[in-house]
Amino acid sequence: MKITRISRASGVALVAALALAGCGSSTNSDSSSSNPAAGGSSSGSDSGSGSGSGSGGAADCFTGNLKAEGSTAQQNAIQQASSSYSQKCSGAKISYNGTGSGAGITAFTNKQVDFAGSDSALKKDKGEPEKAKQACGSEAWNLPMVTGPIAVAFNVKGVDKLNLTNELIAKIFSGKITKWNDPAIAKENSGVTLPATNISVFFRSDSSGTTDNFTKFMNTTDPTDWPEKNSKTWTGKTGQGKAKSAGVAQAVSGTDGGIGYVEWSYAIQNNLKVSKLNGIDLTADSVGKAVEAATQSGTGNDLALKLDYKTKAQGAYPLILVTYEIVCSKYSDPTKAKNVKAFLSYMASPEFQGTLTKIGSAPLPQSIQQKVATAVNAIS
Amino acid sequence: MTSTGVSASDSLPGPDGSKPEGDNASTGRLGDRIFGGTATFAGLSVIAIVVLIGAFLVVQALPALTSNNANFLTSRDWQTSDPMRFGVLELLWTTVSTSLVALIIAVPFSVAIALFLTQYAPAWLARPAAALVDLLAAVPSIVYGLWGSIIVAPKIVPLQNFLQDYLGWLPIFKPVAGISNGATIFFVGIVLAIMILPIITALSREVFAQTPAAHKDAATALGATKWEMIRTAVLPFGKPGVISAAMLGLGRALGETIAVLYIISTLPGGTAWTWSLFNGGSTFASKIAADAAELTPGKSTGAYIAAGLVLFVLTFIVNAIARVIIERRKAFTE
Numbered sequence: 001m002k003i004t005r006i007s008r009a010s011g012v013a014l015v016a017a018l019a020l021a022g023c024g025s026s027t028n029s030d031s032s033s034s035n036p037a038a039g040g041s042s043s044g045s046d047s048g049s050g051s052g053s054g055s056g057g058a059a060d061c062f063t064g065n066l067k068a069e070g071s072t073a074q075q076n077a078i079q080q081a082s083s084s085y086s087q088k089c090s091g092a093k094i095s096y097n098g099t100g101s102g103a104g105i106t107a108f109t110n111k112q113v114d115f116a117g118s119d120s121a122l123k124k125d126k127g128e129p130e131k132a133k134q135a136c137g138s139e140a141w142n143l144p145m146v147t148g149p150i151a152v153a154f155n156v157k158g159v160d161k162l163n164l165t166n167e168l169i170a171k172i173f174s175g176k177i178t179k180w181n182d183p184a185i186a187k188e189n190s191g192v193t194l195p196a197t198n199i200s201v202f203f204r205s206d207s208s209g210t211t212d213n214f215t216k217f218m219n220t221t222d223p224t225d226w227p228e229k230n231s232k233t234w235t236g237k238t239g240q241g242k243a244k245s246a247g248v249a250q251a252v253s254g255t256d257g258g259i260g261y262v263e264w265s266y267a268i269q270n271n272l273k274v275s276k277l278n279g280i281d282l283t284a285d286s287v288g289k290a291v292e293a294a295t296q297s298g299t300g301n302d303l304a305l306k307l308d309y310k311t312k313a314q315g316a317y318p319l320i321l322v323t324y325e326i327v328c329s330k331y332s333d334p335t336k337a338k339n340v341k342a343f344l345s346y347m348a349s350p351e352f353q354g355t356l357t358k359i360g361s362a363p364l365p366q367s368i369q370q371k372v373a374t375a376v377n378a379i380s
Numbered sequence: 381m382t383s384t385g386v387s388a389s390d391s392l393p394g395p396d397g398s399k400p401e402g403d404n405a406s407t408g409r410l411g412d413r414i415f416g417g418t419a420t421f422a423g424l425s426v427i428a429i430v431v432l433i434g435a436f437l438v439v440q441a442l443p444a445l446t447s448n449n450a451n452f453l454t455s456r457d458w459q460t461s462d463p464m465r466f467g468v469l470e471l472l473w474t475t476v477s478t479s480l481v482a483l484i485i486a487v488p489f490s491v492a493i494a495l496f497l498t499q500y501a502p503a504w505l506a507r508p509a510a511a512l513v514d515l516l517a518a519v520p521s522i523v524y525g526l527w528g529s530i531i532v533a534p535k536i537v538p539l540q541n542f543l544q545d546y547l548g549w550l551p552i553f554k555p556v557a558g559i560s561n562g563a564t565i566f567f568v569g570i571v572l573a574i575m576i577l578p579i580i581t582a583l584s585r586e587v588f589a590q591t592p593a594a595h596k597d598a599a600t601a602l603g604a605t606k607w608e609m610i611r612t613a614v615l616p617f618g619k620p621g622v623i624s625a626a627m628l629g630l631g632r633a634l635g636e637t638i639a640v641l642y643i644i645s646t647l648p649g650g651t652a653w654t655w656s657l658f659n660g661g662s663t664f665a666s667k668i669a670a671d672a673a674e675l676t677p678g679k680s681t682g683a684y685i686a687a688g689l690v691l692f693v694l695t696f697i698v699n700a701i702a703r704v705i706i707e708r709r710k711a712f713t714e
Contacts, residue, residue, distance in 0.1 A: 205662070206669075207670065207673065208674070241645060254561055
């Protein structure tokens, strides 16, 4: 009997060990799940930035550590910037933790990081500018740095090109149009044979800045069909939710009749077809025009932008997301100021901005690039 | 005989009735104290941690629960910004139904595997085969999630269509429009079944292997065939063990996060209620994980923590049931 007891105990221990192993791996995988995509794209772009760095090389170097945290939308861009920057300046170590805009701003106001990446400028109604001001001991600035266009990706057998208007997008994503051969879609796509397939709408099941911007876009451009206010979680009444941009992209590519909104980079990586918006193709150029059409809502060197989704600017693709770096205008620690300045002026440089298209982001238009460079220079 | 740590020869009872005293040689030694202290510390700290987690969940959840405008247990809404309206009914249903589907599939399989490994397989095969089954438990759940959602889910659609066509009159197999590519509760249940299989198999195997040889020999001597011997001697002996193994597996299935998050399609708000397994949804864990990136301290986070509290209690109940069954078994066999 004693033997029985021991072996039973070992059985329980074994089960416990297995259960623990399961727990451990699930938490590990949680943190690493976003890395493969990020790693893949940054390594893919290394060669491009490497060749560019030979000619430029005007960047100031610093040695030491720079810590930042925030938006996942600009994680790829920052990773690329930090890898090409540290090729020039071997002593510089930049770590960026893609935890989400909210977490980044919290870390910034708690003085845990040197600057924060965010999908939106600091929000007055949440008291964020005041908190940031307190943490810095000076004004905090929002500096637009990376433009992430949102692509409306679709997968319909036999359809290669699609043009959707603001109204059609709102109607499709609110479930008012349910068939691909709906006359309203056909009207905008003469010459394209649309099948009678059902439209399968995919949205992000996780809380995300992309959803926030996309719903804001629909609410602004077509409030009759999309009356709900913008929200980080999907407020629509139709569709299926998928985890992360990768999940949406994969669901669209695996479903005939699927449509979804993803960051441009995911549409490129998954070879998805991207719809035109009001007849405008999604290109770095058309995105730049939309950024140019935005008005500055901040004052002075605070470059918070107010995007105009309804812009009439020629050839502009206005369904975009501008991500910001949130910095102190005056750091209490002068070395920190120097480090932030050196790295951000590299990011704002035409040399780096030019490489952004490769990873599915778009460069800032020149006029804004200059403003950002001036603001970065004014950091002390 | 049991060892008390005190040698009997240390002293004898005195004539005045005084009790024998030890010389404290064994209890006072440094090694004893270190070992005893470490064990006590480990035991107490684990209790403290569980109690603290429970307390943390309650404290964090309370502000959200008090400003909730919907019934926390029966509402299907999930709105965590003001005015807050959230309830766990749908999360509870998805969590429990995926886990039950997993259990219904995994338990018969596990018992069959365990019987094969302990009763049928030759020794040279039993050991490597058992190791392979255990290896299933070492596969990270993200791998199950990606494998499930990319490779297997589309292939499960014909099976789902078959069930819908022939058993669609059952509420749980009723066809649901709008969930494509097999990203359903039913399929999540299948993947969870594979994930909990090794746990249930390992424990069942241990229990079956312990069947007293006398029982088996007696059954065989009475003329039982191999299968009859298993049915009359091995299975009754192992039954409580299998049940508690199933409960441990259920505990893991209830809490599985990443695999569920990547496979299942979530539903937009206001979708009509259905009992069908071919619907999408969110489990407690996948819902929390989905929104974790944007959680900031405050009331809205409290709603998620309250959901976590329900999961905590649910898992606690399942484990308590398992424990009760293990205890009852002890009474019968020893």
